[in-house]
């Protein structure tokens with residue numbers, strides 16, 4: 186059995202519109218969530234990339250501003266395309282934005298704008314996921330309540346768009362056994378490969394109103410955990426060009442993938458570095474929880490004869506592919522010397538299974 190005993194996680198302060206420090210085709214999976222165009226908290230950031238965005242927002246020319254914001258994101262998608270290997274997958278978590286400008290309320294459909302860009306680059310659009318995140322907020326119904334005709338349908342989902350570069354991935358001889366080790370449980374497959382994900386509580390892209398103007402925009406770790414487990418294998422490299430607090434990197438650490446996190450904002454970058462550095466206990470607990478969930482599933486099935494057994498985890502499993510699953514806990518997180526290019530680099534070692 187090939188071993189992946191260590192993984193490497195690079196956290197880079199930079200602008201992902203230019204990822205020239207990442208080699209062509211060196212990434213196996215992109216998991217990311219960009220700043221959402223037309224969500225107010227990102228106006229300044231987008232305007233710093235193109236002055237015309239600010240003037241269009243001011244003059245109420247919002248569709249022009251929306252398009253210009255996406256033109257900046259397009260540059261990042263182009264770089265992701267270049268760095269992604271053939272058969273590699275790109276998962277983009279994106280919500281549409283609604284906003285009233287100059288008295289005019291409307292929706293800005295970022296998900297369809299991103300799909301158009303991906304198709305124009307030659308990416309294949311794959312069946313995607315609706316992340317349903319119902320809110321209990323009393324303000325969730327927008328508009329005039331029960332009176333026709335000026336209320337708006339409530340917005341309670343985000344899109345997880347999935348694209349592939351080229352045809353199905355081919356695995357090398359060395360990768361084939363790692364692919365089996367990376368299998369997910371049968372019951373996880375049933376839930377994760379379904380069109381609608383429910384029960385994962387989201388955070389909103391908004392300023393936290395605590396006087397510090399601190400921004401909150403991360404996705405819950407369950408999102409990149411599932412996507413990385415579904416669309417990469419142990420030892421792969423996962424890129425997040427909009428790293429934020431580093432949720433994708435921490436999920437990659439847990440699943441024994443390498444990661445590259447690029448972040449433009451130093452405050453976020455520091456949070457990202459701290460999160461990665463201190464993740465060990467939380468991540469190891471997530472492994473226990475995953476195994477526990479599987480045990481509960483097996484208990485429910487106790488009257489059914491399960492013919493397969495996974496030795497590394499010591500548990501019955503439903504299919505033959507699951508026999509080889511391994512989940513190694515993190516033994517140590519070691520920050521290697523920072524270099525001028527990589528703001529921080531962490532080497533993760535794992536316990537034996």
Ligand SMILES: C[S@@+](CC[C@H](N)C(=O)[O-])C[C@H]1O[C@@H](n2cnc3c(N)ncnc32)[C@H](O)[C@@H]1O
Pocket residue numbers: 199200201202217218219220221230261390402403404405426427428429430431432433447448449450453
């Ligand atoms: C929606 S947040 C991502 C949150 C992340 N998924 C997490 O869980 O923390 C978007 C992030 O992209 C960063 N960003 C925006 N434009 C960027 C660019 N051109 N290059 C690198 N980072 C960028 C923002 O500073 C922000 O931290």
